[in-house]
Amino acid sequence: MTVALPPRPDWSHLIKSGSRVFVGGNAGVPYALIDDLIKHSKGFSDIELVHMLALGDTRWAKEEYRQLFKVNTFFIQGDEIRRAVDEGRADYTPVFLSEMSSLFSDGTLPLDAALVTVSPPDEFGYCSLGVSVDISMSAVRNATIAIAQINPQMPRTAGHSFIHISEFTACIEADEPLQAIEAPAIDSVTERIGQYVAMLVEDGATLQFGVGKIPSATLKYLQRHKDLGIHSEMLSDSIMDIIASGAITNRKKTFHPGKIVTSFCMGSERLYKFVHNNPHIEFYPSSYVNKPTNIAKNDNMISINSALEVDLTGQVVADSLGYDFYSGIGGQVDFVSGASMSKGGKPIIAMPSTAQNETVSRIVPCIAEGAGVTTSRGNVHYIVTEYGIASLRGKSIRERALELIRVAHPKFRAHLLAEVRKHYWVPHFQQKYPTDIPELGAIQLQKMVIQGETFYLRPLNPADERRLQEFFYSHTKETLRLRYNYDPKQMSREKSCNLVSVDQNSDAALCIVRQEGSRITIHAVGRFYYNEHDNSCEAAFVTRETQQGKGMGSRLLIKLIDIARKRKINKMLAFCRADNKPMIAIFEHHGFKRLFSGDPSEVELELPLQEPEAAEGAEQETENDH
Incomplete structure (x- = not known):
């Protein structure tokens, strides 16, 4: 059966100046489609481009396109986007990943068009959003028009990832590699963090994790566990080794048993080939995967997220460095909430104890001026650094401060104790700060x-x-x-x-x-x-x-x-x-x-x-x- 494709986009008839246009993100950015829009942009101005994290050369955020595009991002990633936000040429909109789609569906951010990358249609005309289902499905369904970049290198993924070719008003065919990121090398600090996090994971647990060194290190130390499952907003290269080890069976999952559930993946070309036509991995929209009540349907749900700094009461800052917005809320709060509600669940925040070559402590007496709290002190159960596990749930402010000082870098512990003593968070007779036993x-x-x-x-x-x-x-x-x-x-x-x-x-x-x-x-x-x-x-x-x-x-x-x-x-x-x-x-x-x-x-x-x-x-x- 031959499936007829929509025509190439005639941009002058599809959008106009001032339109709000969604751009597919993560590893599925439709770069050829954007280049075609830029090539035919004469007469256009003030087009608002809305997207989440976008890998690759986000050229639309460059200074030279400031009259053509206004960027509104839900997650700051890459030099061009970060520079544009810092210079006031782009906006950052903080929102939970589970709620991004509703901004399109309830008219808060009505979309005139959605640009996405899809796989070639099958014999029945169905294309797959592949590695980036996330909020792209909602954008396509709620935008006035949808325009596709049909890319033979986009994997076909199982789950709720399919869109019929008839739903697209226009398309272009462009064969180009997906944006790839290589797994980072694991250093000694993240190695120890991974070991500590793994101690909190019991056989039969269901896992959520992100991308980076800490998830890679943690999964390395979970390879001897049994019957683990995965329900995670994203997947990275590190899942392939733990699946090969036999530790992931998904048998004990109480929501979508037998299947890995995710929303998008980012990694190497090897990962993209791994998820292609893989029936064990199902991709669903973020509104479904990140919905806290769905997350909580998994018993023993373990969420593993990171932070930029944590204060001594347990407040977590994850998207800003002082007044500088650095990344985004993403799915952290969704999974912290879901894991908290899960029977036997454990929300974990894992991070190195220091930054800037051990000159700055990530555990601080109070959050930096201008910084925003991503996860509240009431949501946090565990903070893990290379110096151990701080258990905060049910702990008083005094106990929290002492637990967090214990997992701070040793050279900052005396200062942290002195700071909290000023506010009587610890009693006057608490003179000594926690010390480690080197011989252990x-x-x-x-x-x-x-x-x-x-x-x-x-x-x-x-x-x-x-x-x-x-x-x-x-x-x-x-x-x-x-x-x-x-x-x-x-x-x-x-x-x-x-x-x-x-x-x-x-x-x-x-x-x-x-x-x-x-x-x-x-x-x-x-x-x-x-x-x-x-x-x-x-x-x-x-x-x-x-x-x-x-x-x-x-x-x-x-x-x-x-x-x-x-x-x-x-x-x-x-x-x-x-x-x-x-x-x-x-x-x-x-x-x-x-x-x-x-x-x-x-x-x-x-x-x-x-x-x-x-x-x-x-x-x-x-x-x-x-």
């Missing part, structure tokens, strides 16, 4: 499975003040008596603050926690205090009663011994009540020897740290408990 390595959070349950070992930090109080008040009188040698009645905020505010460069304090979403419970704490006068340290630990006998104390002690050895400390001491036989047994199991004590009610033990064999054997024994 780049990743300060270590996952462990104990008798089938997942726990995490990490440094104790100032944000744990309330959790340590809860841990203290969970103990029986017997546990308190054996640990403290008396029956303490109270753990005040000030005392708890002192216990969790540790200079981890000299002393060391670790905890084992259970984390279910934003619910964090301390189950064991171990620490040592450094004695400078004889280069020794004194160790102690305590475990929640319900977890005793599972090896948590041994795990903490092994880690403390390892840290002390790496710090070249000569010996580790421990003091136990003589009737605390379980604790004495743990110390002796790991090589501690009893010393003579004049007090029969107390046992003093010592471990020379120049003899590693005993502890190494015990460590192997404990690891076999997994």
Whole structure:
């Protein structure tokens, strides 16, 4: 069957000066069509070009076309668009990606014409919007006329991507490569961020992510997960490797099970070939994919987005640097909202802790003058940097500030604490800022499975003040008596603050926690205090009663011994009540020897740290408990 194509555009009969014209975006910009319009633009002026992100040479935004075109973009991308916005020759309209289409359908931004790239029609006359369904479908359906650039290199994609050739008033045929972007190299910072984000993702989760280093790094560390799904406004090259790994099955999705759902894709030519006629990947309009209630239909929905800066209350700035608009709102708020409403969902903001070669902190006391809040403090659940995961949901302003200072770059932590103290966001007795334990390595959070349950070992930090109080008040009188040698009645905020505010460069304090979403419970704490006068340290630990006998104390002690050895400390001491036989047994199991004590009610033990064999054997024994 031969399908008749519409005629070439006669621009003088299709548009006029002052028209509002939509231009397809992302990787599907109809450049040949725009060039044809420019070539035949004599007599035209003040044509408003409306579009979202546009890859490639956005030549229509150049100074030489300022009389012909006025640009109105929903997302700032590329030098020409950014320069035009900065110079006032172009406008930026902030809007959620889920609501862009409604601007056309409800007449807020009525369209005189829509210019889009499509694949050649099939035998029945249907063309595909291919890699850029997004808001293009709505633009075509709501514009007075639609004009197509028919490009044989545009993939045919499954889903709701098809438009019949009869819906176009005019067209041109132009065979040109789609705009491509190569996957960025993953550096050490984004590598660590990816590892931390991956820790928040459980088997069977459904993922949303963008383009760039952080999504690439995260997907790299998810390749051993099982039954993951994808419901994401966009896809990039990084999906191909994780699909090949077998981690993506879409079986556990509760909305469009068995299918990857997306709205557009941007990447290499290899990606565009990958999505061509791929029945496992379905493209739908952004109004559908980004609708928060649709997103929330996926149980365990994980959204992964980025930010330019975050203040210490959790406000996220993503589209501006002070008064300079940098990008756009895009789909961040849509997916943060949808993931928040999802059963078991987790909205994550992931970003490097610094910018401009570590001279500027992205975590700030307050957002920059002129900057706008993209995602409110009430929406944020997790902020992830290369220094860890800040869990904010259900946290007070004080706890949020301390959590965020903990994941800021170490050289900015003292300043951040000093700034929030000015506003009484933290109490006067909060003197120390969070510090890392260098000997734990780049990743300060270590996952462990104990008798089938997942726990995490990490440094104790100032944000744990309330959790340590809860841990203290969970103990029986017997546990308190054996640990403290008396029956303490109270753990005040000030005392708890002192216990969790540790200079981890000299002393060391670790905890084992259970984390279910934003619910964090301390189950064991171990620490040592450094004695400078004889280069020794004194160790102690305590475990929640319900977890005793599972090896948590041994795990903490092994880690403390390892840290002390790496710090070249000569010996580790421990003091136990003589009737605390379980604790004495743990110390002796790991090589501690009893010393003579004049007090029969107390046992003093010592471990020379120049003899590693005993502890190494015990460590192997404990690891076999997994």
